[in-house]
Structure formats: structure tokens, C-alpha cells
Amino acid sequence: MPGPKAPEETRREQIVTAAYQVALRTGIDGVTLRAVAAKAKLSHGLVVFYFKQKDRLIGALLDRVLATTAMLHVSVDVARGSHAPERLGALLQQEMDRLSRDPRGMRLFFEYWALGVRQVVIRRRIGAALERYRAAFRAMAEEMLPAASPNGINVTPDALAAVAVSLVSGYAVQAMIDPDHFDTGAYLAAAQSLIERLVPTPA
Amino acid sequence: MPGPKAPEETRREQIVTAAYQVALRTGIDGVTLRAVAAKAKLSHGLVVFYFKQKDRLIGALLDRVLATTAMLHVSVDVARGSHAPERLGALLQQEMDRLSRDPRGMRLFFEYWALGVRQVVIRRRIGAALERYRAAFRAMAEEMLPAASPNGINVTPDALAAVAVSLVSGYAVQAMIDPDHFDTGAYLAAAQSLIERLVPTPA
């Protein structure tokens, strides 16, 4: 008793969405063909029909994960800041807030990261996503560094961007595993203070 | 045809060691009762004989993982540094080197971290390990911060230690997923430079 036809290509998205919901609750391990099918209210045979192998479904799911965790959208509030270190600090806060609101997404990112250590395809895509993520920080880093270069030559924009990414991901690692015991405010203040000291106290 | 007797309590260690080797190669998912037994050259029935449930084996394996990744041993070279910021920078380098030499261990840490998001027992143990890891950095942070307090009040030793941990873990996240493209030297230099600017240029 096969059901009605598909609203065409939407099916793939529908399935990936179901997979994402399953993954948020039970992790990548929980993303089984049958679990996804049940979530999407389809037969598990249909999931196989659209994604020939499970790996492809996992691969499609990675897109969703990277889009919601390793994608940087500079908000207008952040862009409004007057000088660069201030804006960078605000961007850090924005990202930390975002991670706090959706901790489950970050968990998936780390699961895929671990997968990427062994699977080249996944590794490359995560590497590219991290590079894009760094690039957004690098823009601000370039603005504030030339002014400071007379004082300190050893901080490149690239490196500063990488440090910013570390501050965000490191916050997730520490804060999400023990939210009560971690002083988010002090952490953010320290990070911002470190960054602001890079520029020689602007007039 | 049951085999010879056990060299007593060594069996548990032997099994955990086998499980660790399996996990390094195939991840936590690959740690199956049979795979571990095969690695240890035992019957899989014996593994469940010692660890009644698989969860306990996974739990015992967590000890091994935390001991080899989230444990900080301040080497003599680092302790020899003259003033505090210098020593902290050297400690960062030591930890980054260590992670570079054994990337597989860090992968296991992140896998457990992801597990901990949903399993309270694991989460608490990882949180405790991270706290101990921070504590080692906090000691150095306290030494260098009082001198700087007149200048900047908003950086607490706790927060600086957390930032240091972020710099280490963030390095792992970025460098291990894309070793060729990541400039480790520049990253370390930037991190050290940021830290040294905290103290008002010591005499």
C-alpha cells in the first residue's frame, strides 16, 4: 500500500531535517535509517531510495550541522562598534551567546570533528568550514592590527583570528560540560581584555 | 577448553589497554566487546565477566583517556622560566606539542565530551578533569596577575586559566583537522604575545 507521491525534491530536505532532529537528541550514532524514517513518517526503504547509502545521509546532515554551528553572521549590533577591538570583543560575546542557546548543535559539530579525524571527506569539509569561520574574524583582526604593528610584530591577523576561534570553541568545551561551575562573564571579560591590550590604548 | 587462569587483577588492566588500542584506531563506536576481546586475545565472554556491562568498560576506558589527554605535567623546562608570563607561554607550547604528537588521544577526548552532553556520569567526570586541568594553569596565572592588577582589574586568575585551556583545546580543534593549512608557529606566537601584554612590561 504505497502512499502518495512526493512533493518532488522536498523529500530530501524533509529527510535531512528529520535526521537533524534525531541527531540533536541522540547523537550521530542514533541516526539510523529507521529512526530517521520514523521521524519523517516514512518507510525506511524510502530513505535508502533517496540516499543510496547511509554515509550520504550522514554527509548531507553535515551540511546542516556546519551551517548552524560554524557559520558566522555578524549582527548589526556588533558591526556598529566604534573601534576594532571593541567589535571583535562584541563578536566573541555574540558567538558565545549563540552557543549557549543551542548547545546541542555544538555537540554534533564535535562528533563530526571526531569522525573527521578518520574520514578524509568529512575532515576536509570541516577544515573548510573552520577556515571560513576564521575568515570572518580575520577581517576585524586586520583592522586592528596595523595600528598595533609598531608595538608588536609577532601577531598576524591570521593568528589572531585563530585565537578568536579558539576562544569561542574553548568556551563551548568548558562551559557546556559544566555550566554551573564556569564563570562565563569573567571568561568573556578576560578574553576581551586580552584583545584590547593588543592596540596601544587608542585615543 | 577454557584456557589458563588469570594473573589476577591484571586482567582488567589488560582489557582496558586493549579497549584503548581499539578506540584509538576505530573510535568509541568501534569499541565492541568482541573487538576488545580479540585485541586482548580473550573470549568476549570473559570481557563481560570482568565488566558486567559494556558501559562499565566504557567508563573504565574514560579514565585512561582523561589520564593521557587532560592531565597536565609541568615539565622542568617550563618551570625553569624566569617570570610568570614566560612560563605560561612555555606551558602552552608544551601542551600543543604534546597534542601534536598524539592526535588520536584528543579525538577520543572529544568523543567522550560529546557523550557527556547526554550522560551525566561521563559529563561530571570530564568536567572534573577539565577543572583539574585549569587548576594547573591557574597557579601560573595567579603569579602574574597581582602585578598587573593596578592596570587591569577585569582579568581573574580563573578566567585566565580558562582562556589558556581554550587556547590549547582550540589549537587541537583547528590544527588537527587541517595540519597543513594551520600555522602553528604564528598561533603560538600570537597566544604568547597576548599573554605577555597582560603584565605591564616587567623590569
Place this chain on the structure above:
DNA sequence: TCGCGTATTGACCAGTCGGACAATGAATAA
């Protein structure tokens, strides 16, 4: 020497997994 406890094995079980596939239905072209 004889038991006795226990470490050890292999066979077994129920469940779940990814995947293959024939059957069936609905939409579309002729």
C-alpha cells in the same frame, strides 16, 4: 587424592542494523 571455587570458553539468544528487492500505488504520456 579429592573436591571446590573460579577463571575461561564457546555456543546460543533476541534485537537492531544497513541494505536489497518484489509488489503496489499514483501520476503522467500515449
Place this chain on the structure above:
DNA sequence: TTATTCATTGTCCGACTGGTCAATACGCGA
């Protein structure tokens, strides 16, 4: 209308999982 195409279903299969358990061989005290 009829024929064709293809989305959709449920079933089936082999492989593997965690876990149970009876059978067995070993070490040790009596």
C-alpha cells in the same frame, strides 16, 4: 482508455551487537 514511469511500501536477509549460560579446565586447600 492504456501503458509507462517511478515514488513508496513492507518484507526479507546476512551481519553484528550486548548479554546469558552451561560446560570445562585450572589452581588450591583439605
